[in-house]
Amino acid sequence: MGETPHRSADAGTGGTRVTQSHEWPAVLGACGRGTSQHPFPGRAGLGGGGALPRSRKFGAERAFRGLTLAAGTAVLVIIAAIAIFLVAKAVPALRANTENFWSYEGWSPNDPQPKFGIGTLAFGTVLSSALALLIAVPVALGIALYLSHYAPRRLGTALGFLVDLLAAVPSVVFGLWGRDVFSSPVRDFSVWLNQHFGWIPLFGGDGPFGASIMLGALVLAIMVLPIITSLSREVFLQTPTANEEAALALGATRWEMLRTAVLPYGRPGIIAAVMLGLGRALGETIALALTLGITFGISFNLIQNGGNTIAANIANAFGEANETGRGALIASGLVLFTITLIVNITARAIIYRRREFTESAA
Amino acid sequence: MAKRVEASNVTAYYGGFKAIENINLTVEPKTVTALIGPSGCGKSTFLRSINRMHEVLPGARVEGSLTIDDQDIYDRDVDVTAVRRMIGMVFQRPNPFPTMSIFENVVAGLKLNGVRKKSILDEAAEKALRSANLWDEVKDRLGKPGAGLSGGQQQRLCIARTIAVEPQVVLMDEPCSALDPISTLAIEDLMFQLKDKFTIIIVTHNMQQAARVSDRTAFFSIEKTGDPGRLIEYDNTQKIFSNPSVKKTEDYITGRFG
Amino acid sequence: MTTTVTSHRTRPPAQPTSLRGRRLPWYAAPAIAVAALALAAGIVYGIDIGGPVLVVVLGAILYLVGLFAAANAVEGRRSARNRTWSALIHSAFVLAVLPLVSVVWTLVSKGTERLDGNFFQTSMNNIGARDANGGAYHAIVGTLEQVGIATLITVPLGVLCAIYIVEYGRGKFAFAIRFFVDVMTGIPSIVSGLFVLAFWVLIVSPWFNDGRPSFSGFAAALALSVLMLPTIVRSTEEMLRLVPAPLREGAYALGVPKWKTILRVVLPTALPGIVTGVMLAIARAAGETAPVLLVAGGGAAINTNPFENNQSSLSLFVYQQAGDASKYAPARAWTAALTLVALVLILTIAAKLLARRNRLSR
Numbered sequence: 010m011g012e013t014p015h016r017s018a019d020a021g022t023g024g025t026r027v028t029q030s031h032e033w034p035a036v037l038g039a040c041g042r043g044t045s046q047h048p049f050p051g052r053a054g055l056g057g058g059g060a061l062p063r064s065r066k067f068g069a070e071r072a073f074r075g076l077t078l079a080a081g082t083a084v085l086v087i088i089a090a091i092a093i094f095l096v097a098k099a100v101p102a103l104r105a106n107t108e109n110f111w112s113y114e115g116w117s118p119n120d121p122q123p124k125f126g127i128g129t130l131a132f133g134t135v136l137s138s139a140l141a142l143l144i145a146v147p148v149a150l151g152i153a154l155y156l157s158h159y160a161p162r163r164l165g166t167a168l169g170f171l172v173d174l175l176a177a178v179p180s181v182v183f184g185l186w187g188r189d190v191f192s193s194p195v196r197d198f199s200v201w202l203n204q205h206f207g208w209i210p211l212f213g214g215d216g217p218f219g220a221s222i223m224l225g226a227l228v229l230a231i232m233v234l235p236i237i238t239s240l241s242r243e244v245f246l247q248t249p250t251a252n253e254e255a256a257l258a259l260g261a262t263r264w265e266m267l268r269t270a271v272l273p274y275g276r277p278g279i280i281a282a283v284m285l286g287l288g289r290a291l292g293e294t295i296a297l298a299l300t301l302g303i304t305f306g307i308s309f310n311l312i313q314n315g316g317n318t319i320a321a322n323i324a325n326a327f328g329e330a331n332e333t334g335r336g337a338l339i340a341s342g343l344v345l346f347t348i349t350l351i352v353n354i355t356a357r358a359i360i361y362r363r364r365e366f367t368e369s370a371a
Numbered sequence: 372m373a374k375r376v377e378a379s380n381v382t383a384y385y386g387g388f389k390a391i392e393n394i395n396l397t398v399e400p401k402t403v404t405a406l407i408g409p410s411g412c413g414k415s416t417f418l419r420s421i422n423r424m425h426e427v428l429p430g431a432r433v434e435g436s437l438t439i440d441d442q443d444i445y446d447r448d449v450d451v452t453a454v455r456r457m458i459g460m461v462f463q464r465p466n467p468f469p470t471m472s473i474f475e476n477v478v479a480g481l482k483l484n485g486v487r488k489k490s491i492l493d494e495a496a497e498k499a500l501r502s503a504n505l506w507d508e509v510k511d512r513l514g515k516p517g518a519g520l521s522g523g524q525q526q527r528l529c530i531a532r533t534i535a536v537e538p539q540v541v542l543m544d545e546p547c548s549a550l551d552p553i554s555t556l557a558i559e560d561l562m563f564q565l566k567d568k569f570t571i572i573i574v575t576h577n578m579q580q581a582a583r584v585s586d587r588t589a590f591f592s593i594e595k596t597g598d599p600g601r602l603i604e605y606d607n608t609q610k611i612f613s614n615p616s617v618k619k620t621e622d623y624i625t626g627r628f629g
Numbered sequence: 630m631t632t633t634v635t636s637h638r639t640r641p642p643a644q645p646t647s648l649r650g651r652r653l654p655w656y657a658a659p660a661i662a663v664a665a666l667a668l669a670a671g672i673v674y675g676i677d678i679g680g681p682v683l684v685v686v687l688g689a690i691l692y693l694v695g696l697f698a699a700a701n702a703v704e705g706r707r708s709a710r711n712r713t714w715s716a717l718i719h720s721a722f723v724l725a726v727l728p729l730v731s732v733v734w735t736l737v738s739k740g741t742e743r744l745d746g747n748f749f750q751t752s753m754n755n756i757g758a759r760d761a762n763g764g765a766y767h768a769i770v771g772t773l774e775q776v777g778i779a780t781l782i783t784v785p786l787g788v789l790c791a792i793y794i795v796e797y798g799r800g801k802f803a804f805a806i807r808f809f810v811d812v813m814t815g816i817p818s819i820v821s822g823l824f825v826l827a828f829w830v831l832i833v834s835p836w837f838n839d840g841r842p843s844f845s846g847f848a849a850a851l852a853l854s855v856l857m858l859p860t861i862v863r864s865t866e867e868m869l870r871l872v873p874a875p876l877r878e879g880a881y882a883l884g885v886p887k888w889k890t891i892l893r894v895v896l897p898t899a900l901p902g903i904v905t906g907v908m909l910a911i912a913r914a915a916g917e918t919a920p921v922l923l924v925a926g927g928g929a930a931i932n933t934n935p936f937e938n939n940q941s942s943l944s945l946f947v948y949q950q951a952g953d954a955s956k957y958a959p960a961r962a963w964t965a966a967l968t969l970v971a972l973v974l975i976l977t978i979a980a981k982l983l984a985r986r987n988r989l990s991r
Contacts, residue, residue: 069886069888069889070886070887070888073888073891073892074797074888076789077789077790077792077793077796077797078793078797079789080785080786080787080788080789080790080792080793081789081790081793081794081798081802081803081806082806083786083790084790084806084809084810084813084858084859084862085805085806085809087813087855087858088809088812088813090824090828091816091820091821091824091855094824094827094828094832095820095823095824095827097827098827098831147721148721148724148725149725150721151717151718151720151721151722152718152721152722152725154718155718155719155721155722156722159715159718159719170981173977173981174974174977174978175729177909177912177913177916177973177974177977178732178916178970178973178974179915179916179917179918179944179969179970179973180916180918181916181918181944181947181948181951181966181969182732182736182916182947182966182969182970183732184948184951185947185951185962185963185966186731186732186735186736188951189735189739189951189959189963190731190735191728191731201679201683205678205679231725231728231729231732234725234729235729238725262707262708262710262711263711263715264710264711264714264715265707265710265711267714285815288815288817291817292816292817292818292819292820293817294817294818294819294918294919295918295919295922295944295948298948299948299951299952320817320819320919323819323823323919323923324819324919324922327922327923335826335831338823339823339826339827342819342820342823345817345819345820346816346817346820349815349816349817349820350812350815352815353811353812353814353815354812357808357811
């Protein structure tokens with residue numbers, strides 16, 4: 010690994026180094042302190058002049074290489090450590106669980122007879138994220154297209170910059186806004202939905218309404234909107250002008266040009282952006298801890314107070330958790346980790362396969 | 372299948388910059404017309420204003436009148452997409468759609484026009500590819516990415532894509548400048564065959580190419596950098612290259628400037 | 630060549646004989662809009678199912694339908710599609726602007742309420758539910774220390790890791806590192822918090838603390854490091870790949886060893902880009918709440934020592950104030966949120982400006 014370029018670089022430098030060192034033996038100690046003007050300053054003489062240049066240089070090279078290798082390995086170590094430590098802390102709690110971890114609807118791991126199940130939380134996590142993306146993705150793609158291909162260039166650039174900034178706003182701010190400001194229009198809307206469309210199970214129930222899956226999902230959607238927009242806008246802007254002009258020269262309308270040239274070209278990037286948004290939504294903690302009603306139970310009712318997710322539950326239940334309680338929360342974190350991992354790997358696989366098609370082409 | 376293009380007093384701008392001024396020129400049906408001249412003289416700009424691709428760039432606009440068989444393409448009621456369907460364009464660098472296969476590339480224009488039937492698409496694709504002298508090379512791999520072809524093949528693919536919609540006029544903007552000599556020859560041969568059916572206008576930097584392929588040649592030039600390009604001389608290719616009537620044309624042809 | 634295809638069943642597809650198409654007059658779109666709104670108002674108030682908001686929503690839908698129908702009848706299907714999609718894309722933009730503007734507006738209007746000297750000079754120590762004052766000094770100290778330590782950890786590690794991937798790594802091992810860096814990008818912040826909780830707080834920290842687990846700002850810094858590392862590796866990697874090969878080869882040809890080439894030629898060239906990436910990573914880390922909640926514990930008093938006892942952070946402060954029952958808490962929460970957003974945005978804007986200048990100079 011890495012042998013070929015490494016060695017060839019050495020071979021090239023080694024040659025000159027040997028001849029030079031005959032002229033200035035004192036150079037040998039100066040490795041690593043050479044100034045950029047003169048690679049081999051003759052004044053140092055720290056090495057005493059006896060050592061062989063090759064081995065010394067090789068030493069610095071090898072040391073640096075080893076350092077970078079260690080840093081690279083650290084990533085693997087961290088990932089492994091995450092898995093190991095989470096499992097180590099989760100297993101005792103899972104052993105102590107007196108109910109089925111997958112199917113039990115409830116979370117009381119602090120009882121003398123610990124009872125907790127992940128089912129409702131995982132369901133809430135997936136439901137709220139899926140809803141959020143369902144809302145955010147079409148809107149985000151619309152805005153991205155507007156900014157890249159409809160808006161006047163100056164306006165598009167300025168607004169694009171603003172979207173980038175919004176993408177950096179911390180989620181706790183969106184959560185706070187969702188709870189303090191957005192919840193009341195959502196409650197009104199929920200009441201209206203319940204009045205007129207209560208016969209649809211999604212909008213049924215007797216209230217109270219407001220701190221619901223719908224509020225959580227909407228806040229999540231608004232939160233991931235700038236992220237998805239910002240990434241897809243960048244992708245759309247990268248479409249080669251040549252391809253856009255080719256479509257226009259065939260007599261395409263603007264929309265047809267977007268369909269033939271821009272969207273297909275950007276598809277891997279769009280998928281990546283959506284998956285990133287999904288990852289953020291699945292793992293989002295604080296915004297949901299502030300907006301959801303926090304109940305346990307699997308329900309498709311979108312507007313009644315309720316809903317919970319793995320991450321929000323960790324934030325809420327952490328304060329009064331005892332040792333088993335913490336272990337139970339870590340176990341739920343492990344499940345969340347697995348879900349995001351699956352989403353991530355699927356996305357990578359899709360992107361790599363797509364990229365192969367376009368790149369093998371190039 | 373081929374139409375006359377007539378430009379009168381065409382002036383084109385990029386924002387505040389005037390790129391060409393008062394171009395008057397008539398291109399007869401079923402001929403090859405070459406536009407030559409030094410870099411920056413506006414020949415590509417003029418070519419792009421013929422199918423209204425010039426205005427795609429922000430701030431770009433065209434004044435004057437350009438007619439195709441007596442229909443003014445810059446008329447307010449004219450549908451831009453119809454103009455571009457009638458006047459196809461081949462670009463300097465081959466630009467097949469990278470996400471599409473060879474077949475999809477060729478029929479892209481037809482699909483835009485709502486042709487969905489597989490049999491019609493198949494037939495049209497074969498016809499266009501044969502006309503572009505590409506059929507024999509790609510008939511076994513129509514499903515492969517169009518971008519996987521060599522540069523010359525890609526350019527012929529783009530030509531096939533352009534002629535698949537059966538336009539009246541084909542514009543070519545230095546179609547061979549990114550290609551090797553053999554591919555260039557193949558494209559020049561192709562132009563020769565195509566002029567039976569289409570009116571062809573080609574921008575080229577290569578004077579031998581202009582002499583080889585074109586019936587008529589228009590020489591564009593500028594006074595100095597920043598000035599708008601003007602049409603200096605427009606005549607039969609033979610005349611331009613053997614006995615030009617303007618001194619400046621002669622200087623350019625003989626390599627004294629440009 | 631062309632003679633083989635003789636059947637001319639492929640008539641010129643949709644090749645227009647005339648360039649003139651029938652066009653909708655300029656007043657068509659506004660006229661349809663007015664008609665759609667009127668119709669919507671008629672329906673909504675006629676059967677009494679809602680208020681003005683519903684009129685606008687229904688009106689927008691009717692407008693899209695009407696526009697499509699009119700354009701389809703006059704200009705044809707393709708143009709109708711083009712117009713409708715264009716209208717949809719524009720409305721996506723308007724739809725998204727509303728909540729995002731509301732977030733920004735609330736942030737500024739509610740955030741300035743407590744934006745005074747007291748807020749930045751005091752902590753929450755001894756502030757009861759009836760006290761209107763109290764500030765975020767301790768939280769700001771916490772955020773700066775935690776993010777600072779995390780930066781000190783991740784920058785060397787991340788840059789070295791990226792150097793390994795780009796310059797030395799070959800084969801499966803380097804691919805594995807790249808892959809797991811990608812995986813790490815998708816780790817939810819709460820999971821990294823749980824990891825540090827399981828590893829540092831519950832297992833390592835008792836060694837220093839008489840056998841009792843201890844929260845600390847340093848633990849929060851570790852959790853933030855896990856989140857920052859992949860971002861920094863990825864952005865550094867990208868920047869290193871952008872350094873032109875001739876630059877490297879030029880250095881090799883002068884007899885400069887590879888490690889020195891990397892440190893003296895490659896890194897300085899990529900530096901502005903790397904700094905941009907680091908600043909964006911810091912901005913994101915500063916906004917994270919969940920990991921700090923789990924491992925730093927939060928606290929009301931000023932604690933400048935990141936290695937011992939609870940520490941707070943700005944984002945955690947926002948979350949805690951949001952959950953506080955005191956009627957003065959929301960004002961504090963919003964002001965802290967404004968401070969946090971200002972901090973994050975300054976970092977982001979600086980990073981973007983740096984990136985832009987860098988792009989121009991290249």
